[in-house]
Amino acid sequence: MAEEKKGFFQRLKEGLFKTHQGMVSRIDQLISGKKKIDDLLLEELEETLITSDIGVKTTRQLLDKVSEKVKRKELEDGDHLKKALQEEMFLILRQQEKPLELSSARPFVIMGIGVNGTGKTTTLSKMAQKFKAEGKSVLLVAADTFRAAAIEQLEIWAQRVGCEVIRHKSGADPSAVVFDALRAGKARGVDIILVDTAGRLHTKVNLMEELKKVKRVMARELPDSPHEVLLVLDATTGQNAISQAKMFNRELGVTGIALTKLDGTAKGGILISISDELKIPIRYIGIGEKVDDLREFNARDFVDALF
Numbered sequence: 422m423a424e425e426k427k428g429f430f431q432r433l434k435e436g437l438f439k440t441h442q443g444m445v446s447r448i449d450q451l452i453s454g455k456k457k458i459d460d461l462l463l464e465e466l467e468e469t470l471i472t473s474d475i476g477v478k479t480t481r482q483l484l485d486k487v488s489e490k491v492k493r494k495e496l497e498d499g500d501h502l503k504k505a506l507q508e509e510m511f512l513i514l515r516q517q518e519k520p521l522e523l524s525s526a527r528p529f530v531i532m533g534i535g536v537n538g539t540g541k542t543t544t545l546s547k548m549a550q551k552f553k554a555e556g557k558s559v560l561l562v563a564a565d566t567f568r569a570a571a572i573e574q575l576e577i578w579a580q581r582v583g584c585e586v587i588r589h590k591s592g593a594d595p596s597a598v599v600f601d602a603l604r605a606g607k608a609r610g611v612d613i614i615l616v617d618t619a620g621r622l623h624t625k626v627n628l629m630e631e632l633k634k635v636k637r638v639m640a641r642e643l644p645d646s647p648h649e650v651l652l653v654l655d656a657t658t659g660q661n662a663i664s665q666a667k668m669f670n671r672e673l674g675v676t677g678i679a680l681t682k683l684d685g686t687a688k689g690g691i692l693i694s695i696s697d698e699l700k701i702p703i704r705y706i707g708i709g710e711k712v713d714d715l716r717e718f719n720a721r722d723f724v725d726a727l728f
């Protein structure tokens with residue numbers, strides 16, 4: 422078990438290695454050998470944090486906190502400064518460490534949303550696999566009917582997971598697929614329904630209106646559903662992820678976030694920015710393509726692995 426735990430943490434460290442190099446190693450360079458913390462050092466630190474996508478506002482806030490400690494002579498050297506920074510990041514992240522808890526609702530409906538390519542289909546499929554492993558029955562729903570390939574991709578996942586997929590022909594009305602899925606889920610007493618939606622933004626059919634309709638159909642078929650509106654964001658898109666989140670939240674009301682592809686960026690500081698600016702629970706982080714690479718978000722593990 423200890424071995425397994427170590428392997429699990431080691432994998433997280435590997436997944437965050439680029440950000441470690443891009444941010445923490447640069448912090449190390451700044452502070453190495455510094456016996457005194459001066460304004461120049463703090464300025465350089467500010468630049469490092471901003472270029473790691475922590476965002477101007479959140480960086481400012483972090484630096485205010487550590488500057489106060491410097492003034493109060495609580496931080497004597499660079500190592501203390503680094504430790505303090507790590508703890509302040511932890512405090513921001515901890516506020517949004519709220520794992521997805523399944524209520525007693527059956528079926529429990531999760532609607533995955535987000536722009537194309539962020540990782541919706543893979544994230545929902547990985548979640549399906551995790552729920553399956555916990556002994557729950559799951560249904561995957563192909564409500565991204567825009568491209569035939571999207572439906573096929575979900576079917577391949579469903580085969581791998583060993584669960585059923587509800588689908589219509591490509592081009593069908595996503596609301597109709599969802600209607601069928603909820604009917605089927607209720608009739609069969611399914612535990613969890615995971616709904617994969619489209620993410621194209623620039624086409625004739627307005628995506629937001631389509632998703633709102635899907636949501637309305639869910640609420641009509643099963644009051645209080647969807648129980649989770651999970652927004653999937655791609656860490657490699659940086660500050661764009663924040664504006665996407667604001668837009669989706671305004672239109673649809675987001676109840677949780679999954680941030681994917683942290684393994685693919687040196688600017689994983691975006692997670693801290695997301696946590697601080699959006700105040701939306703962070704459910705999962707993605708650090709690779711394997712099922713185990715989708716992790717329930719844990720603030721302590723994240724900062725420890727990062728630093």
Ligand SMILES: Nc1nc2c(ncn2[C@@H]2O[C@H](COP(=O)(O)OP(=O)(O)O)[C@@H](O)[C@H]2O)c(=O)[nH]1
Pocket residue numbers: 535536537538539540541542543544620653681682683684685706707708709710714
């Ligand atoms: N490296 C990496 N790739 C990921 C992660 N999550 C998803 N992907 C990949 O991102 C690509 C797009 O994912 P997909 O689920 O099809 O996105 P969708 O368009 O939002 O449904 C796929 O190749 C996934 O394997 C992650 O955490 N890390």
Ligand SMILES: [Mg+2]
Pocket residue numbers: 541542543565571617
């Ligand atoms: Mg997809």
